[in-house]
Amino acid sequence: MAADVHKKKSWEVPNGSLAPGDGQHTERSESPTPGLAQGTEPGAGQEGAMFVHTRSYEDLTSPEDGAAAARSPEERRGEPAEQSSMEQISKDFSELSTQLTGMALDLDEEMRAGKEGKLEPSPQTARRDSVLSGKEEEDVTMDAWRSHRKHVFVLSEAGKPVYSRYGSEEALSSTMGVMMALVSFLEAEKNAIRSIHADGYKVVFVRRSPLVLVAVARTRQSEQEIAHELLYIYYQILSLLTWTQLNHIFQQKQNYDLRRLLAGSERITDNLLDLMAHDPSFLMGAVRCLPLAASVRDAVSSSLQQAKAKSLVFSILLSGNQLVSLVRKKDQFLHPIDLHLLFNLISSSSSFREGEAWTPICLPKFNSSGFFHAHISYLEQEMDLCLLLVSTDREDFFTVSDCKRRFQERLRRRGVQHALHEALRTPFYSVAQVGIPDLRHFIYKSKSSGLFTSPEIEAPYVQEEEKERLLGLYQYLHSRAHNSSRPLKNIYFTGPRENLLAWVTNAFELYVCYSPLGTKAGAINAVNKLMKWIRKEEDRLFILTPQTY
Amino acid sequence: MLVGDSGVGKTCLLVRFKDGAFLAGSFISTVGIDFRNKVLTVDGVKVKLQIWDTAGQERFRSVTHAYYRDAHALLLLYDVTNKASFDNIQAWLTEIHEYAQQDVVLMLLGNKVDSAQDRVVKREDGEKLAKEYGVPFMETSAKSGLNVELAFTAIAKELKHRSMKLPNEPKFKLHDYVKKEVRGSGCCRS
Numbered sequence: 242m243a244a245d246v247h248k249k250k251s252w253e254v255p256n257g258s259l260a261p262g263d264g265q266h267t268e269r270s271e272s273p274t275p276g277l278a279q280g281t282e283p284g285a286g287q288e289g290a291m292f293v294h295t296r297s298y299e300d301l302t303s304p305e306d307g308a309a310a311a312r313s314p315e316e317r318r319g320e321p322a323e324q325s326s327m328e329q330i331s332k333d334f335s336e337l338s339t340q341l342t343g344m345a346l347d348l349d350e351e352m353r354a355g356k357e358g359k360l361e362p363s364p365q366t367a368r369r370d371s372v373l374s375g376k377e378e379e380d381v382t383m384d385a386w387r388s389h390r391k392h393v394f395v396l397s398e399a400g401k402p403v404y405s406r407y408g409s410e411e412a413l414s415s416t417m418g419v420m421m422a423l424v425s426f427l428e429a430e431k432n433a434i435r436s437i438h439a440d441g442y443k444v445v446f447v448r449r450s451p452l453v454l455v456a457v458a459r460t461r462q463s464e465q466e467i468a469h470e471l472l473y474i475y476y477q478i479l480s481l482l483t484w485t486q487l488n489h490i491f492q493q494k495q496n497y498d499l500r501r502l503l504a505g506s507e508r509i510t511d512n513l514l515d516l517m518a519h520d521p522s523f524l525m526g527a528v529r530c531l532p533l534a535a536s537v538r539d540a541v542s543s544s545l546q547q548a549k550a551k552s553l554v555f556s557i558l559l560s561g562n563q564l565v566s567l568v569r570k571k572d573q574f575l576h577p578i579d580l581h582l583l584f585n586l587i588s589s590s591s592s593f594r595e596g597e598a599w600t601p602i603c604l605p606k607f608n609s610s611g612f613f614h615a616h617i618s619y620l621e622q623e624m625d626l627c628l629l630l631v632s633t634d635r636e637d638f639f640t641v642s643d644c645k646r647r648f649q650e651r652l653r654r655r656g657v658q659h660a661l662h663e664a665l666r667t668p669f670y671s672v673a674q675v676g677i678p679d680l681r682h683f684i685y686k687s688k689s690s691g692l693f694t695s696p697e698i699e700a701p702y703v704q705e706e707e708k709e710r711l712l713g714l715y716q717y718l719h720s721r722a723h724n725s726s727r728p729l730k731n732i733y734f735t736g737p738r739e740n741l742l743a744w745v746t747n748a749f750e751l752y753v754c755y756s757p758l759g760t761k762a763g764a765i766n767a768v769n770k771l772m773k774w775i776r777k778e779e780d781r782l783f784i785l786t787p788q789t790y
Numbered sequence: 791m792l793v794g795d796s797g798v799g800k801t802c803l804l805v806r807f808k809d810g811a812f813l814a815g816s817f818i819s820t821v822g823i824d825f826r827n828k829v830l831t832v833d834g835v836k837v838k839l840q841i842w843d844t845a846g847q848e849r850f851r852s853v854t855h856a857y858y859r860d861a862h863a864l865l866l867l868y869d870v871t872n873k874a875s876f877d878n879i880q881a882w883l884t885e886i887h888e889y890a891q892q893d894v895v896l897m898l899l900g901n902k903v904d905s906a907q908d909r910v911v912k913r914e915d916g917e918k919l920a921k922e923y924g925v926p927f928m929e930t931s932a933k934s935g936l937n938v939e940l941a942f943t944a945i946a947k948e949l950k951h952r953s954m955k956l957p958n959e960p961k962f963k964l965h966d967y968v969k970k971e972v973r974g975s976g977c978c979r980s
Contacts, residue, residue: 501848597824597826598823599824
């Protein structure tokens with residue numbers, strides 16, 4: 242088998258060996274079945290997870306959040322909307338030529354439309370050149386502005402613009418006023434607007450008092466997924482301000498211009514939106530690890546673990562948007578969403594490249610009412626390896642900075658720097674390593690560890706548009722699998738340019754992309770082979786032994 | 791420690807001093823505080839400057855406040871092409887008096903003097919304000935490098951004199967040194 246030849250596990254620690262007959266791991270079956278229990282699937286941590294246990298995508302999107310979630314007006318008043326007003330509303334909706342249900346159907350149609358090969362070219366994304374004087378932005382009256390595939394707007398309940406992905410907020414204040422009018426119109430009737438579907442557009446509303454988030458999208462995503470992205474934007478704003486501060490401000494002054502406090506953060510939000518269009522991490526609600534020999538990763542983790550300080554809660558080493566190692570305080574768990582926000586913060590600014598940054602950051606899923614303080618620095622300038630030390634103490638910069646020094650010293654002493662350098666040279670593996678000819682790409686998520694693995698996207702998905710199209714297909718499968726009214730466990734999708742398979746169980750999620758020439762039987766055979774390969778490689782592709790201080 | 795409104799050029803000034811380069815291109819706001827080191831040789835003595843570049847935005851105020859009191863010197867910047875940043879200097883000074891050490895070395899810098907056409911704050915205005923508060927003043931340009939080295943060297947000299955405290959050495963006069971060494975932005979100024 243090609244894959245066998247490819248990998249010489251000379252570094253393999255006995256503990257991580259998965260050879261059959263290894264008494265320690267008999268419960269970790271080699272080829273997982275749908276009945277496989279959570280925690281025994283490939284990639285499941287051996288000593289508990291690093292993250293908050295997020296069983297499923299629904300966990301992330303459901304309006305839990307305790308205090309942080311604003312209740313919809315209905316819930317707040319604790320009574321269902323009256324029948325008559327419901328009728329009125331549905332009448333209004335039909336007048337607006339909208340529809341409230343049948344999302345899955347409507348997606349199907351869109352997919353079919355997509356099959357005919359018409360793909361809107363992604364419009365040129367006009368970037369903000371300057372966020373300060375930067376209102377030399379797009380003219381919102383132009384067609385170019387209208388043709389963007391996904392607009393995102395954030396406004397306050399007073400209808401004041403807070404953020405717009407494209408174009409200046411000032412120029413859009415009347416548009417945002419209309420959005421707020423729509424929201425309040427339905428709320429006056431004790432109902433809530435969730436989306437408008439018209440003319441190929443989905444207008445999705447997410448209400449998180451004191452903010453309203455709106456997306457206007459022409460993408461093939463489901464309403465649920467667009468709402469999920471809007472929630473990310475909401476969490477992004479919380480990460481800068483905390484929920485407590487955000488609420489306090491608007492309690493004091495309803496028509497506060499929040500842009501004042503968010504100044505300079507537009508780039509971070511822009512970047513998050515771009516990242517969500519490219520990186521499956523957000524769709525999967527999971528974190529991808531840098532492929533790394535287990536022995537090297539263990540050495541890095543224990544070096545991190547030893548360089549601790551009293552106020553440290555999380556020590557995170559990352560490369561690109563992949564996790565290298567994460568060490569946490571006992572009993573403190575990070576949520577994948579919080580980690581995604583940290584990844585986004587780091588990737589959105591080049592200002593961390595030099596020096597050591599020290600910044601307040603709220604991890605909204607961990608605690609939306611307070612700030613942590615993050616020490617952010619790159620280990621070496623030419624190396625894409627960023628260290629993030631999350632502390633509880635604002636005044637602890639020098640202590641935490643010393644932790645970094647100690648960590649680097651230990652890395653040197655253990656002599657793993659070379660191996661790390663090597664691993665960074667190939668941050669993605671090729672799908673050819675699996676040795677399945679028809680296999681083009683896959684995403685595998687271990688639910689219990691909150692980690693996923695995925696090879697590099699290769700030909701024929703070379704161009705940016707093609708990559709986005711592939712992610713779009715995964716999004717489609719994901720939305721079908723997680724449709725709240727009709728969830729699916731197995732999906733086989735035949736398209737003109739590729740075949741896809743999705744398999745969702747209690748323990749894992751698998752999305753596979755095959756060449757269009759293969760058969761369904763072949764695809765199912767390949768899944769078994771692929772799962773065996775992932776099992777064999779799991780200690781390289783996942784973090785199986787997460788550390789605590 | 792570099793302080794002042796967002797976008798006045800604190801990071802650019804630091805990068806010009808540290809690496810001798812100008813950060814051209816788009817504006818990237820600093821996140822929180824950025825700590826960097828630079829070793830200078832002042833009168834034959836090596837002085838290690840630990841420079842804290844702060845974010846000018848309002849939401850980072852509480853972090854900057856926490857680090858004021860550890861600062862030995864403050865470079866307070868405004869942008870000569872941005873009136874608001876100059877008007878805010880008073881507020882910054884109030885903050886400095888509240889949080890920083892009594893004897894902190896303070897210097898006022900009017901940055902971006904290379905953009906002569908866009909200038910809205912006259913050099914005299916800066917001088918007048920500096921005189922009022924008794925702080926040394928100079929105009930700088932991170933783009934052209936004008937007075938950048940001088941600003942940091944003057945601070946380093948002052949700090950060195952303070953920490954060495956040689957009895958037979960005459961007291962270093964920051965004001966006079968700055969006055970003597972400063973260069974104007976135009977060709978006709980001395």
